Amino acid sequence: MSEPAVLLRGLGHRYPEQGKGEFALAEVDIAIRSGIITGLAGPDGAGKTTLMRIMAGLLKPSAGSVAVLGLNPVVDAGILHLKVGYMPQKFGLYEDLTVMENLVLYADLRGVGGEARKVQFERLLDFTDLRRFTERLAGKLSGGMKQKLGLACTLIGTPELLLLDEPGVGVDPISRRDLWGMVTSLAKGGMAVVWATAYLDEAERCDELCLMNEGRLIFAGTPAEQIGRMRGRCVQVRNLSGNRRHFLRKALGSTGVVDGVIQGESVRLVLKEGTAMPDAGLMASEAGAKAVPVEPRLEDAFIDLVGGGPDGRSVLAGTMPDVKLPEGVDAEAVIRARELTRKFGDFTATDHVTFDVRRGEIFGLLGPNGAGKSTTFRMMCGLLTPTSGEAQVMGIDLKRSAGEARQKLGYMAQKFSLYGNLGVEQNLLFFSGIYGLKGQAREKKVSQMMESFDLVRYRRTNAGELPLGFKQRLALACALMHEPPLLFLDEPTSGVDPVTRREFWMHINALVDKGVTVMVTTHFMDEAEYCDRIALIYRGRMIAAGPPDALKHQVASDDLPDPTFEDAFIRLIQRDDEAQRDKEGRAT
Template identity: 50%
Template sequence: MSASAGNTSNNGAVRNGDPPLRAIGLCKTFKVATRTLTALDDVTLSLTPGVVTGLIGPDGAGKTTFMRLAAGLLAPDAGSIEVLGLDATRDGLAVQSRIGYMPQRFGLYEDLSVQENLDLYADLQGVSPGERPARYARLMEMTGLAPFGRRLAGRLSGGMKQKLGLACTLVNPPRLLLLDEPTVGVDPVSRRDLWAIVYQLVAQQSMSVLLSTAYLDEAQRCAQVILLHQGRVVDQGPPAHFSDPLAGRTLRVTGAAATRRRLQSALARRPGVLDAVLQGESVRVVMQEGAALDCAALGEPVRCESVPPRFEDGFVALLHGDREAIRPPQVRVTPTFTGDAIVVTDLTRRFGGFVAVQRVSFAVRPGEVFGLLGANGAGKTTTFRMLCGLLAPSSGEVRVAGLDLRRAAARARGRIGYMAQRFSLYANLSAHQNLAFFARAYGLAGARAGERIAWALDAFELGDLAGVESGTLPLGYKQRLAMAAALLHEPDILFLDEPTSGVDPLARREFWSRINALAEGGVTVLVTTHFMEEAEYCDRLAIMAAGEVLAIGTPAEIKAAAARPGEAPPEMEEAFIALIQAREG
């Protein structure tokens, strides 16, 4: 959906300098079964013209509902929303003809080529044949899709699909662009490219952009940020407005590398600590106002130093009070095998003439958290599926939990837990029914099944939701349920395929607290992720490109390998991009 440029006013006109979007007292509720869910509650806000405004908040905050109201796709229960001088409720079709809107699952036609998708959206948006060549050329240059005009959309990588979706949205350049989490599931290289496109549009066309995102580093790049929580506006302002009040309250605590998980867990329980997350070899800590950290009381030698606050610290500090402290699951696994948990030797996978994975080799130690990273199309998902026994290799060897996947695949799968990216839950079954189904799938029955289901509901704090259909659960609770299901049979090894994609930062913290507890209990974890801060939580990483392993090592070693001579090691995302670009020449 896109828009024509130009000033419009109340029967169509808006003056330059006026807010491109203004909401007053906006309310919206939804009926889900017998429950009434409040998505937006008395939301009043306006956008600054000609800048990128970030819309952030936890799962269920109301971000997507607000976007859909602004696009004229929903009607509010109360209040009003004005877009480019038009009432979005009364004049929805007119609004849709003037804005660009890219929802989370943009409607590409996967059986059409890149060029055919552009032509289709140009037809829908009324772009004349004479205007198309210049616009197409510009969009193809911006997105880097020029060499792929004849490729079917279904054969593009995830990042390229997002770029094509954005190009289709921009075939008719709008005054206001609404982007609903456009970078979810996109690798850091493609994410950076998408941001470059957005800022190019703002700079060259004075376009106003409202962008919702689960990445807080992206919010920090915005000129303005609107924080939603439980359907209400918590605060609004430039990113520094959120981070500056925490000056003097953010610390880096460093101890022995081998004990960093235990250090993080101990710090999270200290009085006055709002937040404690792993960051490389250290733990980043945010303190409550007026509180001080007694490092000597931690019981081991550590170094504490003050660091500047960042936007993410402000986000967590504002919302932390509404989250209850979690109880990480208590797990103690005695491996059923000797040696490494996963051994990969010369692993190769071909699809016809295309080599997706080429002679990949690495090993994962028992109780290790091992990250598998790569740009979209790098071969990591194919590798991951082969390690899980879901896809047969063309050649090479995979041993999981001491078993050869070619010869003992069924026995090996009995020793692993698998959590898919979309969680693989049955939406019309309750949480309890899902657990019962997976218990049977893992061969659990009778009293043993009942015991493990009771453990899962308690350990993941799902007891109050046991009878709720999983399809109606917030994303963070679906994630809990999926992990609980994967652990029912007490596996030695847990495979996690982008488990936090689209999940809000607070839910991601809860998730990784559980992962840390599992690793401390002896569970081996292999995880794929596009969140580079999550890569810091891993003991070791393998970075893939074009089906090959580019680098393998600890996060510190990966960053050191990407550092320029005489310079400090970069952040993980910069290191990832540098390694990929070096591979591409």
């Protein structure tokens, strides 16, 4: 058997600011082989990025040994630089350079010139389908195209080891599938690939898997090993006549349940070892409900390994009042869009989109990168002025009174938009002040938010230094300081691990019970199932709308009788592409 591409033994690392005895990595033993994709999975703060940086020669470990392609990453950094491709978590390219200029820069840095450069550029542009965009600024690319450009730049020089740190974050299912296909072909060609991710559906596709938690390796093997041990412990509860959110909350608080999520009109439960079916009392609370065994997923195994998900109770909800609509506001249309259109020059980003959102509803805006959903979302928040059409929240016209409308809503941006050089408490005080809170009411609300989101221990930590999951918690806390009746969430859990994602939705579900109306965008298809209704935006148009289960039913067929929501997303977009091609064909 050939030597592993990467061999880690007793690896440990501690950052200078960490307390005595606290390690970002502790006693990690991993062997990574060439010709396969090795998944490095775990929650935010598990140590994935630290491990990647050590393998890339960017960090010197505090303990243990590292061999990368038979070399020491610290001693042989110059040689290794040409053999390892590292794509960091944050988009590391130059946004004010074009696609081609970025490729040229990386070729210069790696010493690739002459005929070799020309050949590699041709191959990479075809491989990533970026040839059409060579003159476009990197900053103007969609999320999926940015990741493809990042991969292309990383592959210049034909590295033997490819390190990808969460390449699927913020990328839609179609772009993620394309990215996955590209990386799979590289691995089959003999390259050693490490794919770090907080998304367990991505990790499930890997050939081998290293699961991490709190700096330690908790499992090394194949995804199938972990999935297999969960067989017989996963059920989907169907035919729920009552509120599925209420049923989920009861289930998470009952004996025998490790984890649970909403799947359209049903609830999916993971049971404790030795438990074959949900508690009889729980099932009796829903007349006609039926628990059907379903196939386990890697995410089920991970949640089980870390001790289960949250218990369904939201401390936050207890601090929030019930939403009472002002007289004259239509409860069936607290958010309203009519023929909503936005143009940037000759380009139409949103094209005559129409929908209503009811009080206490979760409404999802979904679509591929660059499809127009973010433009639509920003118009409904009052952050962009429509070119034509109508946008209203709580009966207020966003064209005429955007400032007044924004006081009625809480907004959580896609990118972390708080003040990174201010502490957690300072950010909360600042935002509460903006929303008009004063005196004891302000102090009480800040204290409530810190306790509800487990931020007390980070009170004086600068927001920019928080782990990703806690940054997202702080952003949501700031959006809720003024107890808004409407909540706009733009990819609120992008890059966040499964446990933190469940905590977010536990709070959101509880807020909806209080009458809060939620509009959300997401690229996480399982998360879309929490929505009451979804609008699918593509090429600026709304091409489908309805409850998640209804959209799944639209694509069901003999060869796909039980589609996932990701299947529905992809097939509905493919259908629209086919319809457009037919229309263009008839026109010619």
